[in-house]
Amino acid sequence: MTNSSAFAGTARSTLDELIRPARTQKLESARPLGDAIVLEGLAKTYPDGTAAVRGISLRVAAGESFGILGPNGAGKSTTIGMLGTLVKPTAGRASVAGFDVVAEPREVRRRIGFAVQQAGVDDFATPMELMVLQGRLHGLRKREAAARAGLLLRVIELAEEADRRLATLSGGTKRRVDLAASLMHLPPVLFLDEPTEGLDPRSRSGIWDTLDRLRSRLGVTLVLTTHYMEEGDRLCERIAIIDRGIVVAEGAPAALKATVGRDATLEDVYLHYTGRAFEDTRVAA
Amino acid sequence: MNAQAQVLLLAQRALVQFPRNPVVLGFSVMPVLIMYLVFGGLFAGVAKLPGFPTDNYFEYLAPTAILLATVPGIGNVGVALAADFQSGYFHKLLTTPTSVGAVMLGRLLGDCLRLAVQAALVLLLAMALGAEVATGVPGALLMIVMGTLLGIVTFGALSANLAIRTRDAAAVQATQPMAFLLIFLTSAYQSSDQIESSDQIDSAVLRTIIELNPAEHVLRPMRELMLSGYDWGDIGIGFLVIAALGAVALPLTARNYRRAYS
Numbered sequence: 001m002t003n004s005s006a007f008a009g010t011a012r013s014t015l016d017e018l019i020r021p022a023r024t025q026k027l028e029s030a031r032p033l034g035d036a037i038v039l040e041g042l043a044k045t046y047p048d049g050t051a052a053v054r055g056i057s058l059r060v061a062a063g064e065s066f067g068i069l070g071p072n073g074a075g076k077s078t079t080i081g082m083l084g085t086l087v088k089p090t091a092g093r094a095s096v097a098g099f100d101v102v103a104e105p106r107e108v109r110r111r112i113g114f115a116v117q118q119a120g121v122d123d124f125a126t127p128m129e130l131m132v133l134q135g136r137l138h139g140l141r142k143r144e145a146a147a148r149a150g151l152l153l154r155v156i157e158l159a160e161e162a163d164r165r166l167a168t169l170s171g172g173t174k175r176r177v178d179l180a181a182s183l184m185h186l187p188p189v190l191f192l193d194e195p196t197e198g199l200d201p202r203s204r205s206g207i208w209d210t211l212d213r214l215r216s217r218l219g220v221t222l223v224l225t226t227h228y229m230e231e232g233d234r235l236c237e238r239i240a241i242i243d244r245g246i247v248v249a250e251g252a253p254a255a256l257k258a259t260v261g262r263d264a265t266l267e268d269v270y271l272h273y274t275g276r277a278f279e280d281t282r283v284a285a
Numbered sequence: 286m287n288a289q290a291q292v293l294l295l296a297q298r299a300l301v302q303f304p305r306n307p308v309v310l311g312f313s314v315m316p317v318l319i320m321y322l323v324f325g326g327l328f329a330g331v332a333k334l335p336g337f338p339t340d341n342y343f344e345y346l347a348p349t350a351i352l353l354a355t356v357p358g359i360g361n362v363g364v365a366l367a368a369d370f371q372s373g374y375f376h377k378l379l380t381t382p383t384s385v386g387a388v389m390l391g392r393l394l395g396d397c398l399r400l401a402v403q404a405a406l407v408l409l410l411a412m413a414l415g416a417e418v419a420t421g422v423p424g425a426l427l428m429i430v431m432g433t434l435l436g437i438v439t440f441g442a443l444s445a446n447l448a449i450r451t452r453d454a455a456a457v458q459a460t461q462p463m464a465f466l467l468i469f470l471t472s473a474y475q476s477s478d479q480i481e482s483s484d485q486i487d488s489a490v491l492r493t494i495i496e497l498n499p500a501e502h503v504l505r506p507m508r509e510l511m512l513s514g515y516d517w518g519d520i521g522i523g524f525l526v527i528a529a530l531g532a533v534a535l536p537l538t539a540r541n542y543r544r545a546y547s
Binding site: 084086114121129134136 | 286291294298301302305306369372373374375376377378379380381382383
């Protein structure tokens with residue numbers, strides 16, 4: 001893990017400040033089970049007949065960082081959408097933090113943070129207002145939500161933009177606010193759908209560093225989708241490569257690369273398991 | 286956090302938005318006030334017809350102006366929901382322990398409060414033009430409640446359903462003329478028994494259309510509240526019509542939202 005960005009130094013103490021009170025508070029916790037996330041034959045066919053996900057079985061341990069990699073249209077967002085209770089599965093089952101995503105969606109939502117693929121923000125609000133509302137919908141008191149939003153805005157280096165309308169901020173900045181809003185209730189499980197899409201390298205590095213530290217300090221289970229192989233390599237202890245709605249390879253990035261050859265990259269792994277070059281599929285998708 | 290508290294938080298969000306979007310505020314209230322002034326002046330002579338219920342046409346027109354504020358104005362619910370779909374914020378809200386119902390009711394409550402203020406502005410203008418509310422403040426409040434409820438179960442439901450189907454704010458806005466049609470095909474500007482036949486259309490046909498229009502059965506008791514007093518029979522019919530429309534529109538909207546997220 002690299003902590004080389006300028007971001008890391010300025011945000012470190014703020015992050016500690018954020019985490020400290022959280023450790024003494026009663027947070028929504030997962031049921032005491034070994035795996036934070038379990039998918040068994042999970043599938044989704046949309047009403048128009050599109051089989052977006054065709055039976056995925058996976059397990060993600062508590063505190064693990066797990067990446068779902070694949071090109072656009074592979075079924076990543078549908079999979080993470082089902083885990084986040086936004087999309088109803090048509091077959092199989094899944095549980096998050098010990099709760100079934102179909103039978104107990106509200107319990108699941110209490111325990112997850114979810115940064116949606118587009119920056120899911122209200123352009124008429126300010127970052128502070130958006131985050132306070134998010135925290136309050138998760139049951140935080142107003143003062144507590146405001147204090148935590150202030151800390152998180154410092155963590156993502158947006159304290160000076162706290163009271164500016166989101167409509168006036170860049171797409172990348174909105175994504176950082178969306179990510180920070182997802183952390184307002186310090187959830188045990190964090191889902192990120194293409195978390196750094198559209199961000200500049202410095203912001204991307206800053207987000208990665210924050211996620212590393214949150215995971216290591218709070219034991220957050222992290223599941224992200226990405227089509228940036230570098231991101232999967234950098235952030236994830238294990239990854240699943242998805243192609244056309246099924247998992248074609250799963251394991252630690254280093255182990256997967258080792259199955260392909262010395263000096264192999266994750267792009268090589270994708271080519272090996274699907275028979276297609278990753279960039280080609282991105283263009284085709 | 287319970288559902289009521291979530292609804293109030295989301296309504297508060299809507300109320301904070303309005304002043305930040307002066308186009309919505311301005312364009313939803315100014316045309317109504319201008320139409321009220323223009324039509325009230327143009328058709329002032331109608332009040333001189335024998336048997337017309339008041340000699341101040343602005344008094345007659347005030348309940349119509351309330352409907353013109355509330356029915357098309359509630360369409361902002363659909364526009365705002367479509368905008369939330371487009372931005373991804375609707376999904377963001379659904380990843381919290383908030384229900385779809387709370388998100389919709391919060392938006393609706395915020396818009397209803399805005400419309401109530403706008404309807405009150407219409408009545409204040411009417412009073413400035415010499416009109417009086419025969420039933421006083423309680424009657425005025427009842428008129429605003431009836432007008433707002435009619436907006437919710439007609440154009441509010443239509444715009445919300447269109448938002449689900451199209452997820453496009455422009456498509457929702459394009460339906461706004463339908464709201465004016467609903468209001469104009471009533472006794473909005475003239476008592477229906479005073480409508481005369483023309484070469485093109487028989488007055489009996491117009492009267493039948495007006496009687497079949499549910500908005501007429503809400504506007505009628507509102508006008509009575511303005512001009513004469515409480516006719517509980519007509520008020521009851523008005524609420525029955527609203528309830529009947531709601532019994533169709535609200536479950537249909539809920540079903541569409543469930544389907545959209547299944």
